[in-house]
Amino acid sequence: MSAPLLVQVELGSRGYPIWIGAGLLGDAARWRSVIRGRHALVVSNTVVAPLYLQRVRAGLDELTHATLILPDGEVHKNLDCTARIFAALAELRASRDATIIALGGGVVGDISGFAAACWMRGIAFVQMPTTLLAMVDSSVGGKTAVDLPQGKNLVGAFHQPSAVVIDTDTLSTLPDRELRSGLAEVIKYGALGDSEFFAWLERNVDALLRRDAAALAHAIEISCLTKAGIVARDETEHGERALLNFGHTFGHALETATGYGALVHGEAIAIGMLLAARLSARLGRAGVADAQRLAALLQRFGLPTALPAGADPQRLVDLMRLDKKNVSGRIRLILWRGIGHAEIAADVDEAAIQQVWSEG
């Protein structure tokens, strides 16, 4: 097995490695050392556990460990399932040196991280992401949360993992739609801050869609490097980290309006990025050609670039007012100057936002 790629998240005593490579779940010699105590709880779900749980459990031999298999889907990223994790930790007699291992996509990662942040005021957790979206985004950076009926990610904590173990072999079983969803977040890194990477993506659409191992590993590495750099400079989102939300204020409104599940996260973000680019052009911040180039790339990856039928622009603007980034009731958005140059825009004109939704 060749040595994995390593990206280090530089956060002093809370810093951690991100390993990226084929076969890493079965390579416990690589990740076992980050588990310091004697107790481990593996949290996974009904889809991922039958595929990959055994590889992880094989590496936990000399520990006291247990597994909790949650139902699949965003609707289960809630407090009920968090309580089930607490119950499993109690049954394991997990003390403050216990570790939670999150094996799955962003849903499993977010809920496991949140439980780890709360149990005895914070225990270690290791992310083992198995979707592209979780590999390039949700497993890195320490944002953890669960949803309430009133809204997504309303209850959460910043809690950094001890390590992120990205086994690229797990992508072989990922459905096409979920792969494309992750690619939307990959495109985001090029769009917000790296025009060279954006151009690399334009040249490598075919390789990525046919899951070429080297192309995927490179895309994951650059995405993790970008996110790790931003998180190291602004861990709790007082400034630059907000740029990672490029397309997300539009996207989250769309996810809420259409009901979670109609669009997968990356699809909503694809449309959201395009609307942010079009709004930037409308406001004279960026050229129209950049928005067109973004639309072309999204389309080549099979991502949606138009609003689903029946979306109501007024309701979508109302939903944007609830976004966590807003300050004093004014809509704060991430817009851009063009490919590779996102920026925070405060107090954006609501009429212009509504216009962009209407044309979407």
Ligand SMILES: NC(=O)c1ccc[n+]([C@@H]2O[C@H](COP(=O)([O-])OP(=O)(O)OC[C@H]3O[C@@H](n4cnc5c(N)ncnc54)[C@H](O)[C@@H]3O)[C@@H](O)[C@H]2O)c1
């Ligand atoms: N914490 C953060 O910074 C952050 C960032 C972005 C998104 N998120 C969150 O991440 C979640 C979305 O994550 P996601 O897109 O990974 O969704 P997900 O976890 O629901 O996974 C998508 C689907 O793929 C299945 N799956 C996972 N790995 C698989 C594999 N290797 N083979 C086959 N099937 C597999 C899952 O069971 C699920 O059905 C949302 O809740 C979102 O809020 C968090």
